[in-house]
Amino acid sequence: MNDNYLWDKSGKPDPEVERLENLLGTLREDLPAPAFEPPVHRFPLRWWQPLPRFAAIAATLLLVVSATLLLRFEQRAFWVVTRVEGAPRVASRPISDHGRLRLGEWLVTDSASRAVIDVGLIGEVEVKPDSRVQLLSANASDHRLALQQGAIFARIWAPPRLFSVQTPSANAIDMGCVYRLEVDAAGASLLHVETGLVTLERNGRESLVPAGAICLTRPGAGPGTPYYEDAPEKLKQTLAQLDSLLGAPQGNDQGSMNVRAGALDTVLAESRKRDALTLWHLLTRVAPEEKNRIYDRMAQLVPPPAGVTREGILSGNVAMRDAWADQLGIGSMTWWRFFWKKTVPLLGK
Amino acid sequence: MSVEITIDASAGIRQFRGVTLPAAPSSHADAALVLAARDGDRAAFGALYTRYSCMVHGLLLARVPAPEVADLVQDVFLQAMRRLHTLREPAAFGGWLAMIARNRATDFFRRSTDTEELPEEIPGRSGAASHRAEALAVLEVIKSLPEAYRETLILRLVEGLTGPEIAERTGLTAASVRVNLHRGMKQLRERLGVADTPPADATKDLQDGSTGHE
Structure with missing residues (x-):
């Protein structure tokens, strides 16, 4: 058998490839070109046509500014806790129907108890059984909890990045959404987003987890690579393997290189258009020679927009990566970055 | 606009505006053809069709039933013609056209009701x-x-x-x-x-x- 013949028809023909060529070549069709009509040129926009778009942008900005000003006045050193069932404890004391969780205090639930925390004016967090949660910050620009173990279900209706949860393996930063976050005894976390978008951050690594996606993170390895819950089973299993390989020092032996190459092959081959989310994250986590292959597959699934080049993506150009992420259907990264750089800091002033 | 194109039936387009093009498509040659087609040049679009129809046929055949492919190839090129003004990088025509073909195949299944594909021959x-x-x-x-x-x-x-x-x-x-x-x-x-x-x-x-x- 000659692989060169399969590649470019050079060298000694592989009999099986040749047989398939002859057989399948009968399915080729010489189709006549359709009658093409020249495209109709669009008239340039009238001066008044963009006005509704500007009005919508202005209204959104007004809403955001109003919300941020309102939140600046909401300064409390505690959050209200409501008992849902069992006997949740705050600072080692059981609470009746309501209690107060002050800065630094722990809320602990046993296997039979649950509680709900009012996150200031911006949302609520249900603390599931067998969980330990600590209030770390309750000021207008930083609503922050720590989840040491157990599970929470968060519903947040604030502007992005006002609420976050620290776990032993990563920080989950809310972008306005509903999600479930679990932490096991070893400190590994599992994030499952129902609506909106959550980012996981640790040590300069970032994972964007949109609605319908899951992200597994192990302590010391930084945020894992997110994937959609409905992704092919083979992709999910291989991604878990690839993630652990990417988290470990790269082995130089042929065996471990082959395992890693095989795992990447499977992830690329099994990816659907929606799974470009996973590939987008892998672009920053693999070796340079692997990035080219990920770029190719991702470009096949979601073509890069104008101005985004292979060279830019491979060299880690953030603006180009964000522009490509804008095509993934998870909202505009360009907008989020603008928002949290320009607007959120105003809350802390 | 005057355009000179020579099409060789076996090797595809060979000459365009006096420039000899390689037998296999290159992004530069594509860019010239796309710009001309965008200006309403039917021959340039025909040349793009000659170059890319087998790619589109293959991509569709990978997804939809074989008897549907011929019609869908025509659809893909007609869509491409209508949307050519949205292609910002003419040199990226191949990848852009491939995406239109993949999306058209997805639409095919979205629109079609469940029918059983009959064999073409017994x-x-x-x-x-x-x-x-x-x-x-x-x-x-x-x-x-x-x-x-x-x-x-x-x-x-x-x-x-x-x-x-x-x-x-x-x-x-x-x-x-x-x-x-x-x-x-x-x-x-x-x-x-x-x-x-x-x-x-x-x-x-x-x-x-x-x-x-x-």
């Missing part, structure tokens, strides 16, 4: 009919492979493009196409029950990420 009636039935059976096996392998194998085995031509037309790197061809063919052999003993040098090339023929 096997056993004649030599040609049984040959085509066998080809369709092998095509179904290829369509059961992962998408990346499926597309590349169909472009190679059905449309007769070489690996470098597939890379150039679809915008993929040669290394990706070569890996997809190699692994896809390996899986195809397994599913067809054909022994597979790749030569040592080919395996080494793939592990090195080298294309060996660039």
Whole structure:
């Protein structure tokens, strides 16, 4: 058998490839070109046509500014806790129907108890059984909890990045959404987003987890690579393997290189258009020679927009990566970055 | 606008505005044709059709039932013609057209009601009919492979493009196409029950990420 013949028809023909060529070549069709009509040129926009778009942008900005000003006045050193069932404890004391969780205090639930925390004016967090949660910050620009173990279900209706949860393996930063976050005894976390978008951050690594996606993170390895819950089973299993390989020092032996190459092959081959989310994250986590292959597959699934080049993506150009992420259907990264750089800091002033 | 194009039926477009073009498409030649087509030049669009119709045919054949492909190829090019003004980088025409073809295949299944695909011929009636039935059976096996392998194998085995031509037309790197061809063919052999003993040098090339023929 000659692989060169399969590649470019050079060298000694592989009999099986040749047989398939002859057989399948009968399915080729010489189709006549359709009658093409020249495209109709669009008239340039009238001066008044963009006005509704500007009005919508202005209204959104007004809403955001109003919300941020309102939140600046909401300064409390505690959050209200409501008992849902069992006997949740705050600072080692059981609470009746309501209690107060002050800065630094722990809320602990046993296997039979649950509680709900009012996150200031911006949302609520249900603390599931067998969980330990600590209030770390309750000021207008930083609503922050720590989840040491157990599970929470968060519903947040604030502007992005006002609420976050620290776990032993990563920080989950809310972008306005509903999600479930679990932490096991070893400190590994599992994030499952129902609506909106959550980012996981640790040590300069970032994972964007949109609605319908899951992200597994192990302590010391930084945020894992997110994937959609409905992704092919083979992709999910291989991604878990690839993630652990990417988290470990790269082995130089042929065996471990082959395992890693095989795992990447499977992830690329099994990816659907929606799974470009996973590939987008892998672009920053693999070796340079692997990035080219990920770029190719991702470009096949979601073509890069104008101005985004292979060279830019491979060299880690953030603006180009964000522009490509804008095509993934998870909202505009360009907008989020603008928002949290320009607007959120105003809350802390 | 005056345009000079020479089309050779076997090798595709050879001359455009007095410039000799390579037999295989290049992004520069595409850009010239796209710009001319965008200005309403039907011959330029016809030249793009000649170059890319087999790629579009292959991509559709990887996804939709064979009898539907011919009509959908025409649809894809008509859509491309209408939307050509939205293509910001004319040199990226191949990848852009491939995406239109993939989306059209997705739309096909979204719009069509559940119908059973009837065989085109009844096997056993004649030599040609049984040959085509066998080809369709092998095509179904290829369509059961992962998408990346499926597309590349169909472009190679059905449309007769070489690996470098597939890379150039679809915008993929040669290394990706070569890996997809190699692994896809390996899986195809397994599913067809054909022994597979790749030569040592080919395996080494793939592990090195080298294309060996660039």
